[in-house]
Amino acid sequence: MPAAATSTGVYVYGIVRAEELPAVSAEGVAAARVELIERDGLAAVVSRLPEGELRVKRRDLNRHLQVLEEAFAETTIVPCPFGTVLQSEQDVESALLAARHDELTATLKRLDGNVQLNVNAVYEEEQLLRELVAGNSEITGLRDASNQLGDAGYYARLRLGELVATLVDERRQADAERILSQLLDVAENVVTDEPGEDGVLKASFLVSRKRVDRFDARLEETARMEHPLIRIEVIGPLPPTAFAGALTER
Amino acid sequence: MAVATRGTSSNYLQRAPSPSGLADVLDVILDKGLVIDAFVRVSIIGIEVLTIDARIVIASVDTYLRFAEAVNRLDLMQTETAGIQELRDGGSSGKRKAEGALEGAKDKMPGMGSSEKESSR
Numbered sequence: 274m275p276a277a278a279t280s281t282g283v284y285v286y287g288i289v290r291a292e293e294l295p296a297v298s299a300e301g302v303a304a305a306r307v308e309l310i311e312r313d314g315l316a317a318v319v320s321r322l323p324e325g326e327l328r329v330k331r332r333d334l335n336r337h338l339q340v341l342e343e344a345f346a347e348t349t350i351v352p353c354p355f356g357t358v359l360q361s362e363q364d365v366e367s368a369l370l371a372a373r374h375d376e377l378t379a380t381l382k383r384l385d386g387n388v389q390l391n392v393n394a395v396y397e398e399e400q401l402l403r404e405l406v407a408g409n410s411e412i413t414g415l416r417d418a419s420n421q422l423g424d425a426g427y428y429a430r431l432r433l434g435e436l437v438a439t440l441v442d443e444r445r446q447a448d449a450e451r452i453l454s455q456l457l458d459v460a461e462n463v464v465t466d467e468p469g470e471d472g473v474l475k476a477s478f479l480v481s482r483k484r485v486d487r488f489d490a491r492l493e494e495t496a497r498m499e500h501p502l503i504r505i506e507v508i509g510p511l512p513p514t515a516f517a518g519a520l521t522e523r
Numbered sequence: 524m525a526v527a528t529r530g531t532s533s534n535y536l537q538r539a540p541s542p543s544g545l546a547d548v549l550d551v552i553l554d555k556g557l558v559i560d561a562f563v564r565v566s567i568i569g570i571e572v573l574t575i576d577a578r579i580v581i582a583s584v585d586t587y588l589r590f591a592e593a594v595n596r597l598d599l600m601q602t603e604t605a606g607i608q609e610l611r612d613g614g615s616s617g618k619r620k621a622e623g624a625l626e627g628a629k630d631k632m633p634g635m636g637s638s639e640k641e642s643s644r
């Protein structure tokens with residue numbers, strides 16, 4: 274690889290406005306010192322990667338996040354995904370800061386004054402199953418069949434499970450939509466992720482700092498109403514990682 | 524940190540200032556952020572493995588059987604007129620087991636698949 278002579282790459286954490294972030298003290302990926310590369314009023318938050326092969330470690334995930342969090346505590350940042358590495362310092366300046374100057378400036382402006390709150394709503398599984406089983410004769414029939422057949426009841430169990438899974442999916446759509454609808458008007462934007470197996474809704478909300486209290490109060494109210502079937506957790510305020518790319522307005 | 528320190532009066536909403544579990548950290552930083560063209564990027568070992576494994580999809584059959592088992596357990600407990608605490612314990616320990624397995628699978632990924640570099644010195 275015709276890389277720069279002294280380094281195998283420059284790891285990029287995110288972009289800020291130059292002069293708004295004096296320094297970052299958190300340790301970077303592979304324990305490297307975090308630096309800033311400035312160009313045309315923008316600064317890339319970076320660290321050098323050691324020569325040779327870099328093996329990603331769990332610790333590096335935390336380091337990436339900590340660098341973003343420290344920068345975000347000081348100023349607006351356009352975060353990069355974990356594992357963003359450019360060839361050289363020159364590439365960071367030309368291919369990133371210069372080539373995408375206007376876009377980055379616009380994104381910084383859009384993210385100004387906003388934080389990200391990650392909301393995760395999950396079912397209390399036992400409560401959910403109780404509600405689905407109650408009064409559903411098809412489930413009761415399959416359950417009895419699979420119980421009587423014992424080990425031979427594999428296919429009955431599979432059908433029972435499939436039926437329950439279908440009911441859970443239907444239920445999930447309605448529940449997710451309801452929770453989302455209660456939060457949309459106190460957020461600037463939202464991006465949803467695939468909820469996990471017990472999940473109802475997994476979403477990142479972009480929330481104005483001025484409205485964080487209102488969002489929190491609304492979410493608290495929602496959590497109270499959804500209890501005990503659904504448990505809601507919120508993580509943040511986080512740097513707006515889910516809103517740094519191309520956006521679909523809602 | 525405003526969200527975390529406030530609202531201690533609540534029992535319903537769980538608040539965390541920062542992600543702690545691996546899954547939550549990945550949710551925040553993996554594939555999230557400024558998209559940079561592949562031709563200016565350099566790939567580093569382990570990222571692809573990490574990405575694929577983090578998005579691991581549990582086979583439907585496993586899910587079905589787990590649901591079936593859970594429904595049967597539910598029934599068993601009701602007929603045994605178990606106390607509510609017992610029900611709660613049974614449910615949550617099963618769930619904890621599943622979560623543990625998933626975390627375990629994820630914990631193995633970072634660095635996985637990348638060849639150990641032999642030192643020639």
